[in-house]
Amino acid sequence: MKGLIIKDLFALRKQGKMILMIAVFYTIFSVFTKNISMLGAMIALLCTMMPITTMSFDEYCKWDRYALAMPVSGKTIVLSKYVLGLLLTLAGLVVISAASIGIVIITGEMPVSDALFTCFCIGVISLALQSVLLPILFKFGVEKGRFLLLPVFLIPAAVIFLLSKLGFTLPDAQTLKMLAYLSPAAVVPLIILSVFISIGIYSKKEF
């Protein structure tokens, strides 16, 4: 698996420079506005998209058939995407921490709870999104699966919109925070389920 992840990182190399620039820009931006949420959203988005980008590279250069011709199992290939996503998410959290430290240095304020909360949200949202997206992409490929990504982002937004129209108000900040802290309990099984589903889908594929 190590080889596969290294290959993915090499593949992301060119994009990596652009991503770094975006990350730096938003980090500085967040430090000056003393608000981490924009940065947080950006990071969550990037962390989710990068494994998907590597899958798109794989499709383009037909990597999978080559990998499977080597002593690499389909299971390993699937797992490597999840592990990659996890590593990138962790890297994203490091960036958030750096931004928080930046804010401390500049303003002297300690946005610990803010930072922690944002971290949690990024981690959870990002991993949850990956859990939903990866099986879809394994099943339909990135070219076709692209179209299915939109609903995945839009449906939760639409549901929340509808609910608010129907008179349900969003729970207050305290409750939201509590939910956030409890969410890993939901996300971890989600990830595990997602991994099993992806492995199942992949094993039936023909290259």
Place this chain on the structure above:
Amino acid sequence: MDIIISNSNEKPIYDQIASQIKNLIMTGELKTGDALPSMRLLAKELRISVITTKRAYEDLERDGFIESVTGKGSFVSAGNTEFLREQQLRIVEGHLQKAVDAAKMSGIASDELIEIVSMLYRED
């Protein structure tokens, strides 16, 4: 050691190789006990199939010119080259007898026949 093969020659390639090696042995260029190149090396260098070189070596061994030792390779046989030369001469004589008979039958004189033989030598 030179081995030259021709694709346009009627003789199958394994036969060309076997003949050339026989020739090298009989003229003394390859002496008793000399090691022959491995079948695989020969195949690679001449850019032909190893099955061809194998066949050539098998024929040479069958005719008593070489011996193959597994793991070590093929070597020129300690067989009596003089005796083998005698055998070859007898074969040539047999062929020539046929030519002489055919010539006599069509009234071709002996010097014309000898002329043809010289010409054939030059052609090769």
Place this chain on the structure above:
Amino acid sequence: MENVLELKNVTKAYDGFMLHDINIILPKGCIMGFIGENGAGKSTTIKLILNLIHRDSGEIKVFGKENIANNLEIKEDIGVVFDESNFPDTMNASDVNVVMKNIYKKWDAPAFFSYLTRFSLPLKKSIKEYSRGMKMKLSIAAALSHHAKLLILDEATSGLDPVVRDEILDVFLEFIQDEEHAVFISSHITSDLEKAADYITLIHNGQILFSESKDELLDEYGVLKCSAADYESIDKEIVFGCRKNTFGVEALIKRKALRGDYIVDSASIEDIMLFRIKGEVK
């Protein structure tokens, strides 16, 4: 282990195409050329050997071991080259080394670098800037750098110029110096195989038409050239395809079975393939 590759009664059905009763044996120490038109089933067969697709029935053994049950073990000893480079464009040769080092147990970095030098491939140039020939050479270098015993090439040389193909042929001939090695190469450039293949297998419409020693094939067959009238008197049992033109007939025949004095040219592998595929016996 006498045979590096064994396919027995392998069948695979697709929508509109079927690979039917494929039987192939590749003994060790040999090069087998796998020829056929585009769409005849060459790639499908190779994918079945490599387990990239599932077979419907039959048996496949590599190095004497069943190929699905021993999948990962077998793959350590197989070097594969496809018709395109499969590495992400942003990588360079040095990156390839790092990736492969972490995939193959017996990855031999010094061997890889020495092939790169031999093929004049730059270490730090990204694959995006490689020519097609360079990409192929990179894939071949990778395939040869983990002590593989079987080399499988799927149309790896199409699109390459003759000079490059010649260089690559040399590399295969070297590879085969070790008697435990074997090469399975699918190609429709028959002239390459003409030179150094030991066996030729022809596949057409999903079926094997023949799988024989190349020398025997070239000995056995000849191209008969004669008039239409003469052709009528030939026993069609010995004809394996013919082509009639306005001025005569060309037919693929078994030399030894031909009685009489006719013009018979030697048949090239390409002739044999074309006649057997296209020229029906009329």
